[in-house]
Amino acid sequence: MTDLTNLTVAEIRDGFRDGEFSAREVTEAFSANIAAAKTLNAFIVETPDAALAAADAADAARASGALKPLSGVPIGMKDLFCTQGTQTTAASHILEGFVPQYESTVSAKLWSAGAGMLGKLNMDQFAMGSSNETSAFGNVVSPWKAADGKALTPGGSSGGSSSAIAARLCPAATGTDTGGSIRQPASFTGISGIKPTYGRCSRWGIVAFASSLDQAGAMARTVRDNAILLENMAGFDPKDSTSLDLPVPQWEAGLSSDLRGKKVGIPKEYRPDGLNPEIAALWDKGVAWLKDAGAEIVDVSLPHTQYALPTYYIIAPAEASSNLARYDGVRYGQRVLPDGAGLQDMYAATRAAGFGDEVKRRIMIGTYVLSAGFYDAYYTQACKVRTLIARDFEQAFTQCDLLLTPTAPSAAFALGEKQADPLAMYLNDVFTVPASLAGLPAMSLPGGLDSAGLPLGLQIIGRPLDEQGVLNASLALEERAGFTARAEKWW
Amino acid sequence: MTTTSSYRIQGATGEWEVVIGLEVHAQITTQSKLFSGAATAFGAEPNTQVSLVDAAMPGMLPVPNRECIAQAVRTGMALNAQINRYSRFDRKNYFYADLPQGYQISQLYHPIVGEGEIEVTLDEKNPESARKTIGIERLHVEQDAGKLMHDQHPTRSYVDLNRSGVALMEIVSRPDMRSPAEAGAYLRKLRTILRYVGSCDGNMEEGSMRADVNVSVRRPGEELGTRTETKNVNSVRFVMAAIEQEASRQVDVLESGGRIIQETRLFDPDKMETRSMRSKEDAHDYRYFPDPDLLPLELEDAFLEECRASLPELPDAKRHRYENALGLSAYNAAVLTAEAETARWFEALVAESAKAAGKSEADVAKAAANWLLSELFGALNRLGKTLDTSPVNPAQGAELLGLIADGTISGTIAKQVFEIMLDTGDPAGKIVEERGLKQTSDTGAIDAAVAKILADNADKVEQYKAGKEALFGFFVGQTMKAMQGKANPQVVNEVLRKALG
Amino acid sequence: MSIDRDTVKKVAGLARIAVTDDEAQALVPELNNILGWVEQLGEVDVSGVEPMTAVIPNHLRLRDDVVTDGNVRDRVLANAPQAEHGFFAVPKVIE
Numbered sequence A: 001m002t003d004l005t006n007l008t009v010a011e012i013r014d015g016f017r018d019g020e021f022s023a024r025e026v027t028e029a030f031s032a033n034i035a036a037a038k039t040l041n042a043f044i045v046e047t048p049d050a051a052l053a054a055a056d057a058a059d060a061a062r063a064s065g066a067l068k069p070l071s072g073v074p075i076g077m078k079d080l081f082c083t084q085g086t087q088t089t090a091a092s093h094i095l096e097g098f099v100p101q102y103e104s105t106v107s108a109k110l111w112s113a114g115a116g117m118l119g120k121l122n123m124d125q126f127a128m129g130s131s132n133e134t135s136a137f138g139n140v141v142s143p144w145k146a147a148d149g150k151a152l153t154p155g156g157s158s159g160g161s162s163s164a165i166a167a168r169l170c171p172a173a174t175g176t177d178t179g180g181s182i183r184q185p186a187s188f189t190g191i192s193g194i195k196p197t198y199g200r201c202s203r204w205g206i207v208a209f210a211s212s213l214d215q216a217g218a219m220a221r222t223v224r225d226n227a228i229l230l231e232n233m234a235g236f237d238p239k240d241s242t243s244l245d246l247p248v249p250q251w252e253a254g255l256s257s258d259l260r261g262k263k264v265g266i267p268k269e270y271r272p273d274g275l276n277p278e279i280a281a282l283w284d285k286g287v288a289w290l291k292d293a294g295a296e297i298v299d300v301s302l303p304h305t306q307y308a309l310p311t312y313y314i315i316a317p318a319e320a321s322s323n324l325a326r327y328d329g330v331r332y333g334q335r336v337l338p339d340g341a342g343l344q345d346m347y348a349a350t351r352a353a354g355f356g357d358e359v360k361r362r363i364m365i366g367t368y369v370l371s372a373g374f375y376d377a378y379y380t381q382a383c384k385v386r387t388l389i390a391r392d393f394e395q396a397f398t399q400c401d402l403l404l405t406p407t408a409p410s411a412a413f414a415l416g417e418k419q420a421d422p423l424a425m426y427l428n429d430v431f432t433v434p435a436s437l438a439g440l441p442a443m444s445l446p447g448g449l450d451s452a453g454l455p456l457g458l459q460i461i462g463r464p465l466d467e468q469g470v471l472n473a474s475l476a477l478e479e480r481a482g483f484t485a486r487a488e489k490w491w
Numbered sequence B: 001m002t003t004t005s006s007y008r009i010q011g012a013t014g015e016w017e018v019v020i021g022l023e024v025h026a027q028i029t030t031q032s033k034l035f036s037g038a039a040t041a042f043g044a045e046p047n048t049q050v051s052l053v054d055a056a057m058p059g060m061l062p063v064p065n066r067e068c069i070a071q072a073v074r075t076g077m078a079l080n081a082q083i084n085r086y087s088r089f090d091r092k093n094y095f096y097a098d099l100p101q102g103y104q105i106s107q108l109y110h111p112i113v114g115e116g117e118i119e120v121t122l123d124e125k126n127p128e129s130a131r132k133t134i135g136i137e138r139l140h141v142e143q144d145a146g147k148l149m150h151d152q153h154p155t156r157s158y159v160d161l162n163r164s165g166v167a168l169m170e171i172v173s174r175p176d177m178r179s180p181a182e183a184g185a186y187l188r189k190l191r192t193i194l195r196y197v198g199s200c201d202g203n204m205e206e207g208s209m210r211a212d213v214n215v216s217v218r219r220p221g222e223e224l225g226t227r228t229e230t231k232n233v234n235s236v237r238f239v240m241a242a243i244e245q246e247a248s249r250q251v252d253v254l255e256s257g258g259r260i261i262q263e264t265r266l267f268d269p270d271k272m273e274t275r276s277m278r279s280k281e282d283a284h285d286y287r288y289f290p291d292p293d294l295l296p297l298e299l300e301d302a303f304l305e306e307c308r309a310s311l312p313e314l315p316d317a318k319r320h321r322y323e324n325a326l327g328l329s330a331y332n333a334a335v336l337t338a339e340a341e342t343a344r345w346f347e348a349l350v351a352e353s354a355k356a357a358g359k360s361e362a363d364v365a366k367a368a369a370n371w372l373l374s375e376l377f378g379a380l381n382r383l384g385k386t387l388d389t390s391p392v393n394p395a396q397g398a399e400l401l402g403l404i405a406d407g408t409i410s411g412t413i414a415k416q417v418f419e420i421m422l423d424t425g426d427p428a429g430k431i432v433e434e435r436g437l438k439q440t441s442d443t444g445a446i447d448a449a450v451a452k453i454l455a456d457n458a459d460k461v462e463q464y465k466a467g468k469e470a471l472f473g474f475f476v477g478q479t480m481k482a483m484q485g486k487a488n489p490q491v492v493n494e495v496l497r498k499a500l501g
Numbered sequence C: 001m002s003i004d005r006d007t008v009k010k011v012a013g014l015a016r017i018a019v020t021d022d023e024a025q026a027l028v029p030e031l032n033n034i035l036g037w038v039e040q041l042g043e044v045d046v047s048g049v050e051p052m053t054a055v056i057p058n059h060l061r062l063r064d065d066v067v068t069d070g071n072v073r074d075r076v077l078a079n080a081p082q083a084e085h086g087f088f089a090v091p092k093v094i095e
């Protein structure tokens, strides 16, 4: 019998429907892989029973002919999504032991589509990080290894998701992307992931990092799987004021790798001096593949690209400093009450003990840029530059339908390598942050391996609401890249 | 007419003028909270009217309540204020146990309502009393905080989030008031307007309306002094007392060579004085920024028109109409319009009276006003009741007034009938019928009564005829008494005049 | 614009994060590094540019005024570190 954990979401769904295997068999296979992969530290909480319950329901549904879109498919849930009755921590000590009494809209949609939950995936604390090293529950390890045998980061913040998918611990997972947190880990681990248009997925029940940037998305091994998952995550939610009141397109049904009539822009600002030549070479290959699929290639300019990261590192911390004010030890999570401490001392002690260094750093930056006397110079200025960055894209999209860029400036780096230098870490998101600031749909997919044998990703960015265009171009690339490499099992 | 208040504080070194501005927090009358579907009713068990949004659980998001927005707009319209089609919600960041989110959602940079004004009178019962216009700087919508209880446990405070997230309007006046009396008049007038509009019940005891009082003093005509802000004062009387006390405290400080510190103070109603709130003196830096969970609020024409169309006639317009169209005295018009409930009751009474009598409202309004203000209010006062709990409704009052107007009963009998109505709840007509209280115009019976009285009082008849005309009233009284009050007074007068020559 | 240890402590105070003097000192170069880097935004000409308000054009929806929530005290208090008599409990606050 084939190894069920090598199957894609589409293959599991269809094979299960056709009676080739039961949902229980699928779930047991993945749960066994999870149990054997503790070294990767991809999960904060494992929920094999929940997964089995969903599988048994799927098996029963198949018997009665009442299958749902994701019946039989077990997935991983990033620990940023509140799950009723299952601890949700955002990988922070400050939420340790927090058991939500509610289910996030996105996870609820997935469960009602028949999916089962294998567990809560590790991540960078409060989604702040690009290497998974800020998790309070220990860093996730990538299944990929450096040539010298060093342990690698799976990227972040959705690093538990990327590692688990790449290591066949789950066929797909949810991620969230604030500045690249789906795309960069996907790129680092040789999988694909899509961040939809801001407002496509409800933010209700997702622990907030930066409200104007946070967006849930899908992660899986194929473009088709991403389409399937995203279709069952997206949709209008009256509980989220920024949710888009639009029908969810049938993205899977709309998949087509025929790009004739499409124009793809190549933004020159994404090719800075000193761009890793292997990444530049992959990008050129991507151009050739898109041409081969019928697309016309045009050169475009996004002149404010260099300002995207500093803009992001004002806006995201500012919003975070306020969003994280609710973690105060009063209503949930950790409380630290030194002897004789008053209320305000309790807050300060709780937050000092509960938040990790990177979270504190960003809260401090955010507090500073919003404080009296600095607000206009930092925050207002950043919001204006953000307008200019969004305008750059609008302008570019008058000349093309999609953009092709690399996903990250490098392949996965070694754990510990960039931890001492926050700024060097922030530069990881240089190619992903601009689309986040503009709220655009964007996807990363594996394009090939570098000379060290590590995966490199390509990114497709689309117009607002054009997830279909993004998926289709990605599919065309996927077909031509023929990426089948996987990490050799060592864990 | 605008006047300058002559209110002055006599200090040891001369006269001081007081400058007052008020920030009023008024709870918007709604079923549910500003950003969540939890209830707002007063007095519920702790933490029962709390949603996961109000408790600021991770990942919870605000969704604004249309009614809160509409009520704020309607109130702005009633204040003749500029309505801003574009407004935004901002976060005001600070840490306190009654503030679960760690920020209050408010409106700093783009409030929903801009400049407006209120005309006040120092003594609304006196039509001659001076009028003054107080400027409104802005009105914005924001969330209320929860409540902390300090007296339930020796070492702990308890947090109740029932109020957390309830919608408030913050109405900020210009520093246009110059005396405690002006501040009191402003607050009363503002409360009246809110009640007319129906946007706030104005119930200060339950905390649905409270004022932050900004006070400074200066030598008359000089620059503004440093102000203090006394927080959350919850009655008109306390506001006036807080101003008086705080102003004289400031004068004392200044005259003894000190400086006023810009600070937040608290009013202690037991001692009737203000004191510094040092615990909240922690350097305020609220780090306001637009709430990224919410989009800008853009009001459409249709919404604004709906708000305008649903506005009731407001107190000033009503007062003018009562005077000009209904012919009421300025005093009566002022008293009848001072409370929305009084005006509502009065208008129902007038409408019923006019309908029953087939007359115009102007024809019946005066009698209705007089009866309401003297007879009904007198009775309610005696019974400890209000118009809301009145045992007699406007239709029943109108029936009684109709019986007087068409001559069925006299004013004297009417008082008697009204008392019986209050006791029994029976309608006036039934009481008059059953108890035989109809007045008589039967000249035969009146002639007989008059003849008997004149015969019994021959001496007084002599005196009258000799020129002591004041005795006419005596004969009327005697006749009415003999007729048990049921004689038509006009007929009695005619018969007496004839008989007395 | 460079910040010193006192500024770090002031900001930490505003953010209610307890820091020791040493921790504050350690944060000085880190925060200055980041702030110095983001300050390059100052060179962008933003004259006539409005700050972004809605990421994707969208308008604020308003909900009807009906009670749809609440009466879930058990769920509200379920995760509280200290809850008594239906309240959240905190160290005594002196006003």
Ligand SMILES: [Mg+2]
Pocket (backbone or CB within 6 Å): B023, B212
């Ligand atoms: Mg105030």
Ligand SMILES: [Zn+2]
Pocket (backbone or CB within 6 Å): B025, B142, B170
């Ligand atoms: Zn306020």
